[in-house]
Every structure is written in C-alpha cells, then in structure tokens.
Amino acid sequence: MRKFLTAAVAAAAIFMAGPAMAQEPPKDPDAFRFGAILAMSGKGDWYGKVMSRAVLLAVDEINAKGGVDGIPLEVVIEDHKSGVAKEGVSAMTRLINISGVQAVLTSFSPPTQAIAPIADQQGILVLNGGGTSMALLGLTDMMFHNRTLASDLAIAAAMRAQELGLGNMAQLAWKNDAGESMIAAADPFWEKTGKSIVATEYMEIGAANIDTQVAKIRVSNPDWVALWAFSPETGLALKKLREFGVKVPLIGVEYTGDVKELAGASAEGYEYATDFFAPSAENPWSEQFAKAYRERYGEAPEFYAANYYENVYVLAEAIRRARAEGGDYWNGRRLAQVIRKSPTFPSVYAKEMTYQDNNVALKQVGVFRIENGEPRFEKFIDLNR
Amino acid sequence: MDLFLQLLVNGFINGSNYALLGIGFGLIFSTTGIVHFAYGSVYTFAAYVAWFLATSFGLALLPSMAGAIVAAIVLGVACYTLLYRPLELRRAPPLIPLIASLGLNIVLENLNAIIFGSGVRSANFTSGVYFAGPVFFTSVHIWQVVSCAVVVAALVLFLRKTRYGRAILAMTDDPNMARVVGIDTKKVSYIVFALGSAISAVAATLTLMKDGASTHMGFTAVFMGFVAVIVGGVGSLRGVIAGGLLLGIVESLGLWKISTEWQSSIAFIVLFIMIMLRPQGLFSIARR
Secondary structure (H helix, E strand, C coil): CHHHHHHHHHHHHHHHHHHHHHHCCCCCCCCEEEEEEECCCCCCHHHHHHHHHHHHHHHHHHHHCCCECCECEEEEEEECCCCCHHHHHHHHHHHHHCCCCCEEEECCHHHHHHHHHHHHHHCCEEEECCCCCHHHCCCCCCEEECCCCHHHHHHHHHHHHHHCCCCCEEEEEECCHHHHHHHHHHHHHHHHCCCCEEEEEEECCCCCCCHHHHHHHHHCCCCEEEEECCCCHHHHHHHHHHHCCCCCCEEECCCCHHHHHHHHHHHCCCEEEEECCCCECCEHHHHHHHHHHHHHHCCCCCHHHHHHHHHHHHHHHHHHHHHHCCCCCCCHHHHHHHHHHCCEEECCCCCEEEECCCCEEECCEEEEEEECCEEEEEEEECCCC | CHHHHHHHHHHHHHHHHHHHHHHHHHHHHHHHCCCCCCHHHHHHHHHHHHHHHHHHCCCCHHHHHHHHHHHHHHHHHHHHHHHHHHHHHCCCCCHHHHHHHHHHHHHHHHHHHHHHCCCCECCCCCCCEEEECCEEEEHHHHHHHHHHHHHHHHHHHHHHHCHHHHHHHHHHHCHHHHHHCCCCHHHHHHHHHHHHHHHHHHHHHHHHHHHCECCCHHHHHHHHHHHHHHHHCCCCHHHHHHHHHHHHHHHHHCCCCCCHHHHHHHHHHHHHHHHHHCCCCCCCCCCC
16 A cells, blocks of 8 residues: 555556646846866967868857857857866866856867866856867766867778778877877777887977988888878978888878978878868758858868858757756756767758767768878768778 | 998988077077077977978978078077067066966967968978988988087187177176176077077978978977087086987987987987986087
C-alpha cells in the first residue's frame, strides 16, 4: 500500500510539474550578451582581425532581422594577446563578472584550454572556431568546436603523402600545443605505413630565424617534409626550405595571405589539408556570406572568418531552441544541453554540420595545391577511412 | 660533419646580424646610458619603410635601404627629443627611461601596425644561391656579413678620426667629465641616436630580404642586440662584435646535437653564463 501511495504521489508530482514546466514562460534578457576572446593584439593579430570581423558581421545580420526572437545579440570582444593563457583567463573573468555573458567564442589552444575549467564551473557555453589542439578535447561538456583539430589535419596531410607514394618524412613543427598534437597524431600514423621519420624539428611562434632547423632537415634527406605549423611560420618554412635547396614535396595544414606574402614563389607545388570554405551555388548561404563579407571588408572570407560567422549563428540557433523550451533558458548550461540534445546545425560550409560525441563538428577537409600563387582544390580527404 | 659546417656558417651569418644590432643598440646605451628598448620598433619601422619603397616604387636594395636609414634616423632622433631628453632634463632616475622605453616600444609597435598593417611583408629582392662544398648560403647572407664589416670599419674611422667620434668615446668613458671639458653632450646624444638608428635600418633591410618583416620582429632584434652588448661588454665595439658572433655561433652549433625546441633558450643560457662568470663582459672598457 505504501509503495502504491509513493508511486501515486510521484506520478501526481510528475503530472503537475510537467505541464507547469512546459507552460513556464521564457525569462528573456534585454539582450543576449556574449563574449569573444580573440587574438586582437600580438603576433597572431591577423586571426583576431579576421575572426572579429566575421563575428560583427553575423551579429549585425541577425540584429538587422530583429535579433533572436526579437531580442538583440550583443558581443563584447576581449583580447588574449595571441594565445596567452593568463590573458584568456582574465578576459573570461571580465566577461563573466562585468559583462554577465553566458556564452563565449574563443580561439587559440592555450587560452581556450585555460578557460575550460572556468566555463565548466560557471556554466558558460564555449564555442571554439580556431584552437586546434587535441588537448582541448574532454576538458568540459560546455565546449564545442567547429574547427577541425590540428591532429586530424595532420593525419589528413599524412594520408595525402601516403596517396602520393612518398617515403621518409621530416617534420617541422610549431613549438606549442598545436604543433605537439600534430606530431603526436602523425608519428604513429606514418610509422604504421612502414616508412621512417628522419627528422623532427621545432620552431617558435613568431620565429625570425629557422636556418638551423632547415639545415638539419636538409641533411636528413627526407622524401617529403611535413609542416606542422600555421600562419605565418608556414610561409617562412616554405621560403627557407626551398632556398636551402630542399626540393622534395612539402605538405602542411594551412595557406593564408600571410603565408603567400612570405613564401612568394617558394609556395609553388606546396600542398595542404585544411577546413575548406568555398562559396557554392549548392549552399546559397555560403554565397550570401562571402558577398556580405567582401562588400564590408573588401576581401574574400577565409575559413577562419567562416568558422566564427557560423559560430554566432550556432549560438543564435541554440538560444532559439532553448527559449522554445521556456523558463530560465539564457544560461550556458541550458544552451550546451540543447546543442547536445540536437547536435545538427545549419552550416555556412555545407547544408549542415553535426557535432560528434567529442563535441567536434565533423566537416570536410580539403586538399589544395598551390599553383601560380593560388590554391587549387585537389580533393577531399575522408578522415573516417 | 656537413651539418656542423653548415651550422657554423649559419651561426657566423646570424652572429654578424646580432653584432650589427648590438653595435647600434650599444652605441646609444654606452654613450647616453639609456636602455633604448624602443630600438626594436625603430628597427621594425625601418624594415617596413624599406618594404614600402621596394614594393610601391620598385626601388632596388640599396635605395630602399637608404630610405629606411633616413626614416630610422628621423624616428630615432624623435624618440630622444620627445621622450628621453625631457626625462634627462628632469633628472629622472635611470629606471624611469628604461620603463619609458618599454612603453614607447609598445606604442611604436602599434603605430607601425596602424601605418603599414599588421600582416607580414616581404620584398622581392633578387637573391643568388651559392654552394661551397656541402655548405649553402645566399647573397643575402653575404650582404649580412659584408654590411657588418663595412659598418664596423666606418664606425671605427668615425670614432677615431672625427671630432664628434672622439666626443662619443669621451662621453662613453665618463659623461660627467665630458661635460666638464666642454663637450656638447646633448648634441652627442642626438648623434648617437641618429647613428644607432641608421645601423638598425641596415640590419632591418637585410632581415626583410632574408626572412620578411612583421610588426613584432623588433623584440627579438633588440633582445639579441642587448645580449650581444652584455656578453661583449658595454662600451666596447670589439666586445659587441665578439658578443654577437659568439651568440650566433652558440645558438646555431648548440642545436647540432640537441633538439631545436631549445633554440630560444640558448640566448638566455649564454646571457646567464656570462653574467655569472664575467659580469663586465668579454671586453670591458680598457680605458676605464
């Protein structure tokens, strides 16, 4: 009897609470204020410029259409000074305590890694579109990535080398977490192919002189050189390797305007695997974004711009879904819940993207080859192979 | 052995560049006592001016370098006139110009980015490639070594044979005594800021040719120049040259058998060892 009564009371409570929750009206803020912690100064300020431009464009577009369910978006941009972890933590603290944000867009691996425990503890949604380190995985359920991780890009590049039938590998990597994670992914992959790794050299971010590294790679007589670095050091590496007479294929993970400027003619024949943004008629949103970005900033958007533009729309869609459920929906934990509950979102790259169980969106990785200074699309790489 | 020879040559070439930076930085430091960290931003500005002249007007290396030298002199003298000189007149303690120079460096670094944009820049000067047995070098490398030798020779002649050169040596020796014997120390300070800045422009143009330019290139440059001065001995021209070459060679050969991930630590290790074993530097001023 007691069991029956307990069950009846529980059923009644669920019956009463269910409709009450469903009927609870959404508690709307005056504005959805979110943060963006980007490289606004320092050696990587190019990234901050591109990413912040895209964020502002997306915010203005959404607000011009009446905001999210009639409520405007507001962004507060903070600076992690090109990847300084403690600056990221300070920025995160300011965003939470002063600006009262519930969501933060972030970039670069070290600051993103550093703010993860704060996001976890304070319940702040974090959307990363730039940090590529493996170390970002599993830090918190509050963090989602729409940038293919560096380790996956490195494997895609190594898969390309394997397709080309290349032999011994030398690698030149950034001396940081992203570089280390690419080495950690590429080493076992390449050893499994039965080929050797004849040199592993490191360079600092912002390195001015890599002659020693290039000399060591040259004497190791590799069949190809893997460049596990991003802009602009990839450009310096291309220039120096070719200058020092290294004629073997060079395969990396990025080619930007800065890389092109530094490498010049040395970039000819260079191949790289990367997130691929190209506007296409199949996805009218991609064309509309590219057009709006070009009109506003006078240049074509690169994939970093696409990632951050897309992240603002992911945030807006998450807010919309959370608001539809009513109640106190404007908090990071509710936003993260709705993303996990239904992880597919419209994508500016293709029609849609889906966050995997590890919170990384699965996207297409393109392989490009530089011809006459411009990237020419070669093929897609299927990382699930 | 091939690698050893290549690294030795690389070290000598880089060392020539560090020596050049050290000569310019050290000339200002030893004469005026000002630790001019904004020297890095003057160097960056010169590189961007050379890039601008080369790409916008299609100028060759030497005219671009000449334009960069003029621009660096103007900026260097402006630094002294607008910041350090007023501090001198107010008899600010030595720490104040040091902090002011760090602040000025940040301001100028950002100004460079505003004027020229924050992206990296490279100039398409033609560069030959040469092989001597297993050792490889380019015409830019030759330029770096030759320009260091030319600057040193010209500076030695200037310091020994001209009135103002001897005034600089006197002021380096003892600024108070120089003032007592009637040397116009204000004018000498202007001259060393102009000379030091001009030397930075030579190094900057060659770095632009070799590795390209970025708005943040100045920090490493001024740091390497500073280490060359401390290792060689403040106020000693041959000391700075030895310090720069030693730094370049140790930095390069040090990585012969150890991983290149230690590259950025080597300059600090050289500095620490020198400070501990011979704080006065390899060649302290003999006259003192």
